[in-house]
Amino acid sequence: AQKITQTQPGMFVQEKEAVTLDCTYDTSDPSYGLFWYKQPSSGEMIFLIYQGSYDQQNATEGRYSLNFQKARKSANLVISASQLGDSAMYFCAMREGNTGNQFYFGTGTSLTVIP
Amino acid sequence: DTGVSQDPRHKITKRGQNVTFRCDPISEHNRLYWYRQTLGQGPEFLTYFQNEAQLEKSRLLSDRFSAERPKGSFSTLEIQRTEQGDSAMYLCASSSVTGVWTEAFFGQGTRLTVV
Numbered sequence: 001a002q003k004i005t006q007t008q009p010g011m012f013v014q015e016k017e018a019v020t021l022d023c024t025y026d027t028s029d030p031s032y033g034l035f036w037y038k039q040p041s042s043g044e045m046i047f048l049i050y051q052g053s054y055d056q057q058n059a060t061e062g063r064y065s066l067n068f069q070k071a072r073k074s075a076n077l078v079i080s081a082s083q084l085g086d087s088a089m090y091f092c093a094m095r096e097g098n099t100g101n102q103f104y105f106g107t108g109t110s111l112t113v114i115p
Numbered sequence: 116d117t118g119v120s121q122d123p124r125h126k127i128t129k130r131g132q133n134v135t136f137r138c139d140p141i142s143e144h145n146r147l148y149w150y151r152q153t154l155g156q157g158p159e160f161l162t163y164f165q166n167e168a169q170l171e172k173s174r175l176l177s178d179r180f181s182a183e184r185p186k187g188s189f190s191t192l193e194i195q196r197t198e199q200g201d202s203a204m205y206l207c208a209s210s211s212v213t214g215v216w217t218e219a220f221f222g223q224g225t226r227l228t229v230v
Contacts, residue, residue: 004157033216043204045158045221052216091157095216101171102148103208103219105157 001026004092006106013082014114020067021077021109023092031097034075036066039089039108048090051075053097082113117141119222121207127228128197135193136225140209147190148219149182150206151175158206164190165212197229 005024013019025034036048051059051066059066067076079086089110093103120139128134140147145166150158161180163171166187176182179197184190194201204226208219 035218037221042223043226044223045206045208047218047220050216050218093157101163102160102173103150103158104160105150107155107157 002106003027003104004094004106006092006109008109009107010110010112012112012114013079013086015084016081018078018080019082019111021079021090021092021111023075023077023106025073025075025092025094027073027094027096029096033095033097034066034068035093035095035103036064036075036077037091037093037105038086039091041088045091049077079111084113084115087111087113119207119209119220121205121222121225123225124223125226125228127230130197130199130229132197133193133195134197134227135191136205136207136227138190138192138207138209138222140189140207141220144209144211144220145187146210146212146219147184148208148210149190149192150208152204152206152224153202161192161205194227197227199229202227202229 032053035050038046049061049064051068063080065078089108091108092106122137147164149161152158164184179195182192204224206224208221210219
């Protein structure tokens with residue numbers, strides 16, 4: 001089974017609007033961390049935000065927030081007030097507590113911000 | 116700049132040749148990861164070092180692949196007898212061990228093209 005599933009290959013959003021990128025995960029480990037990365041066309045993976053499985057509150061970092069629904073095993077990324085520079089690939093990733101040695105990545109969502 | 120550095124950024128090689136990539140992690144990070152990313156996919160785990168010890172290798176890492184991290188500093192990834200299927204972006208990342216859920220910082224990758 002896929003550890004991370006991103007079902008939206010591509011998304012479009014109007015500049016200044018908010019957008020939600022979906023991510024579901026699969027693990028039996030009670031301790032895990034969830035991460036979102038942005039990959040612009042230059043190729044570098046840029047860390048955006050993370051959520052620990054025991055965190056009570058949803059994580060926020062500036063315009064990024066993570067909608068963590070543990071029972072549904074979802075960790076959706078919300079980008080508010082989209083900017084043209086947000087156009088990129090976005091990857092959801094997970095590390096599990098028992099091993100913690102690797103990050104499992106989804107297939108990504110391509111976000112295009114329309115002026 | 117104190118980020119993760121990878122060299123070269125691009126490599127074109129003929130099938131059957133050997134190639135070696137270098138990664139210089141963030142200096143205080145003792146965890147180092149190698150990932151491979153093909154077009155339209157998320158990064159796939161290849162191998163992981165903690166200091167100089169290679170603690171985990173993926174099944175993707177065939178016997179043509181070898182990675183080293185002498186003295187726990189920079190790392191090299193060598194591919195022997197390259198095949199066209201090895202064409203991909205090779206990403207290096209590093210993280211610290213100060214927290215369970217510390218994010219990994221990625222370099223800009225080495226794009227390999229096997230012709």
